[in-house]
Amino acid sequence: MKLVIKRNKLSSSCSKEIIGSSNASQIIREKKVALKVLRGQNVDMLVHEYQVLSQLNHTNIIKLASDKPFKMLKGEEGKVGLKLELGHIDLFHFLKQSQPARLNTPTVKSIFRQLAQALQYLHDEKQLAHNDIKLENILLFFIQNQQTEICPKLIDFGLASASKVQTSTIYNNWCNRSPNNLPPEIIEQLNKCCDGTSSPALKSFDSFDDDEESEFDLSKCDVFQFGLTLFNALFLNNAFCWENGSSSYENFINNTPENYWQQEKIQHMLNMLRVDSSQQEIEQVVDLFNLCFKYNPSERPSMKQILGHAWFV
Incomplete structure (x- = not known):
């Protein structure tokens, strides 16, 4: 089955690609990782997710993509992303x-x-x-x-x-x-x-x-x-x-x-x-x-x- 996935951009001045979105968060493709960014500035939920994922190790559970999992977003004051494995869909x-x-x-x-x-x-x-x-x-x-x-x-x-x-x-x-x-x-x-x-x-x-x-x-x-x-x-x-x-x-x-x-x-x-x-x-x-x-x-x-x-x- 051939997949055709529509691509979105964050803005005309930013080449990062939005590959997933919900009411609470966006998932951005950044090179070979997915960056999860919460809407608003609620960093606590990202920290909680990091704490949970850091203790899990299973083939069918998403993994953190880096030993330095958090990244500040340029041009997005106060916003932090969590680096995760990059899936397909x-x-x-x-x-x-x-x-x-x-x-x-x-x-x-x-x-x-x-x-x-x-x-x-x-x-x-x-x-x-x-x-x-x-x-x-x-x-x-x-x-x-x-x-x-x-x-x-x-x-x-x-x-x-x-x-x-x-x-x-x-x-x-x-x-x-x-x-x-x-x-x-x-x-x-x-x-x-x-x-x-x-x-x-x-x-x-x-x-x-x-x-x-x-x-x-x-x-x-x-x-x-x-x-x-x-x-x-x-x-x-x-x-x-x-x-x-x-x-x-x-x-x-x-x-x-x-x-x-x-x-x-x-x-x-x-x-x-x-x-x-x-x-x-x-x-x-x-x-x-x-x-x-x-x-x-x-x-x-x-x-x-x-x-x-x-x-x-």
Whole structure:
């Protein structure tokens, strides 16, 4: 597949190339490294990301590109960039460029198996949670051997934290996210903090844990987001939409996930998989989604269990 990537410039007087952008940051190509620059002057988040990445070493997690990782930007007073490995394209834009065709299922499976390995390392060996898993935060590296291989790497660790935290700390870390990428337990905690001013999405749930000082397992939030992101990659659609206050996720709350999969729109998506998946494989991936989307976080599998699931084996 030939990739055609649009290029942007910072300004007419600057030759640096913007290769990625979000509400919070820009990624600039500078020679053979990527320079992550936050919008505004919040250097603390870059320092936090550096501190997290400096303790990680996994094939499928982005690496710092220098032993001197920070660089002051010329002509940008007070702005600092963090030097990172230079990848080819994030999964969101890779899928967007491929449309209307979808990425074949074996390739999606390979990408997400490697992502699951990175998350297992993060959860089990480092006791950390990523907290922001989405297509935009999976960077693809194309390795030219006898045939092109894709090595995905998890990026953007600015919101990473210890996997076990106090419930009372949730609001500040999650309050400005898109509702469509939030696990239900996070929506519940945000709802408790909003005092009636929340959006319809945040009023969808009643909290099942009223103890503000209880321990919260963010690795299970990663599992839910892993499921959401896999769904995005396979079907080029969101699994749920919270923003209008109603969502088919109620089927999972009521422990009737079969009603979710029987919807006409969802059946059409599943039929798309028949091009390169057997009926057994389709049933296996449905079972994997059912596990990742469990309403009670404690009932969701670990990443080790996900890697042992029939769909990945």
